[in-house]
Amino acid sequence: MSSLTEQGRAITAQAAGYASVAERIGAKVSDYGSYGFSPRQTCALNVFFDLAQEFDSLEDLYSLAVLVLKQFFDLEAELYTLDPSGSLVRRSPDLGPTTATPPLPGELAEQPAFRDGEYRIPVRGRSAERSSLPVTPVGDALGMLVVHPRQPLTDHQILYLQKYANRVGFQLHNKLMFFKNREHIRFIRSLVHDIGHNVIVPNMYFKLLFRQLEGKIQSMSQVRETLLHGDCSSTNVLAEAMHQLGYLHERLEEQYSEIYRHFQQSSMFLETLLRQSHFDQGHYVLQKSHIDLLQRVVLPQVERFKGRLEEKGVKVCMPLYDDDTPRLVLADTGLISQVIANLLSNAVKYTRPDPDDESLTMCCRIVFVENAFGEGKPAVRVEVCTSGPPVDAADVPHLFEPDFRGRNTTGEYGTGHGLHFVREIVDLHGGHTGYHHDVCGNVFWFELPYSDPPS
Template structure:
């Protein structure tokens, strides 16, 4: 089966790159003129033109795939007294009978690519086989990549003595069937997808969110148990002190250290639980799925205590394990309280993405004081009138030592799937910073990257609403 694409004159042109109204108007104007020239060449009769109009009107009016097939088959019967059958490509090799205007027993239920089911029209005896093309620009939305951009075959008979202009009309008619059918397949898949998402949201609530809430109860019980353990250890230490034995004292001190270690581990696990729970409940929020986009739940929060410090505590051990010093050598947080109206869960994940990248990509560098090492700084500052007169902003940044990213445009790093050449040693999907950009822009903010003084700075800027403390 050589060749690919729908018949000549129906191939979609590469128009997705057009960015301005002027370019789009020029492109559409050219396509309209091409179509006018095509129709002059077709020289369709008035009946044929009416048939195309009726096809488009009924395709929009009647719902359901079987009604659509009925329209496709009845027009050739009424206009040219032709019976027809429609085969739809179910996978790359198999066509299934979808409908026929005559007895279905004369048509096999399935067929494969053969001498008559081709990528171009075939006349075989009294029957004409016309491939049904899809829209090449949207093949990625189909269940599979259709060979030669063909999604079916339209079979017509008796066609032995049809005039050439009628055959041409039928080919163009089937082309239009293909594009309409393609869009109906996409719509059906979208409906299935929406139904699946609705069921998934309910399953997430039942199997993920609700069970996760029980961990809170277990943590509270564990915390009470640790408090009781501390009281018991104090009693044991008092008894051992009365005993006065060195062995008793050593054992008591060891027990106290073990208890303190258990509490420290509990606190660390609980911090991770809180962050994970917040991220789960924020990302799996039901309204995200219902509306097909991130839906913000915004309230006023203290930027430092509600967002930055909890995430810094969460990554503190990872920074220590990687030998990354957290300090103010590259700039630090100011001594001021800033309250921002934001979706705490999503903005916390923005900060978490910055810190996660810092763990993976911070390298040794020269610090302003002349020393050398791996270093991270974070901070924020108020920018007056950033979003317009009397509309201030807060800029939050995370700065890490290391080599600069090789970018022609600093915003490239926030594109989906982007990974710099110097980060391949670490695992990653390239979606973290794209997520950052999405969330910040939903807050009507901006993101950015820069390199200066031997360090990489990633930042976001949010509109600021200040509150009296």
């Protein structure tokens, strides 16, 4: 009985929906009948609508909005739209005249009006989903259409231009939503790569840590058996068992510290990648603070990767720096930590023997670079240096591109996403990235603007 009731409600709701749509169709037919638009005016609306669907770029839509008026009615016009900062920007500046007094955002809240012989019409979008747009509308207005008539406009022409501006606003709203949604999808796809590369793949190291932990637990069980069932009257047996217990206790403490350190880093990376603000904006949103790049980022990450490097026979040189080297930057700690982690992860995989002495080495350098971003604008640079032959010259221009893997990566697991993530995050910070080969070996580096200590 309940399912029949629900079905009846659904049918009733559907019928109400049909009635509502039919009512709106009738209202529109009545409206168009009262407008009395000429065939040419109706054709202009249809052409604008059809081409607005056809063109993919906002620039084409901007040009379309003014060129339809020009080609159908010989009306010069210019279109202004809001940008993310809240300013009104003239679009397609090479088309048509320019007003002597450009509109200001505050005028968007006003009704259409004449000013200095121009007819200014706020371009309004849909009232729904305004919070999801990449710009903040003024009421419903996304911009302004400024028309420069050669002769006084009739009331009928004014009505037509207002309806035309409404069509521009709706199409602009739809286009902005489309690009914003596409940006969100692109970001989510990239985020999936980032989580896989920066969190899931490194967490496979937990398997090794737990296997090592399991081995020590088994060793403790053997010592326990010795103490329970062995000849504990023997001073040598007891002493050996106590010695083993002491050794295992120290190793377990080390193991605990390493697992906990790895857990802290993984948690920080996940919390950083999964911030609500990233999803709201459709791109990474930085949470900057003043940090000592060495103490907060480089040293913790080098310590985290040290064991994995040494297991591969790589000698780790702790970060090389002078005590008086300025190291303060304004940065997002979580994201920049993942930048250095990506470089160190590559060092684990791609460090190769030095051509001269066959040694495997990795070291970090902290360098203060004067005028890196222009006169009087220094940077703090982090360099990760690994022994081995230089990267193939043909690969160097592509190292930081998405999904690119060089000729030297054969046999090593990778996604080709790590260095792209490095460049993306450093670019967001207004920094630089790069690669070169020197006497140390292969040097991958990034630099961030130096920041004076906060007062």
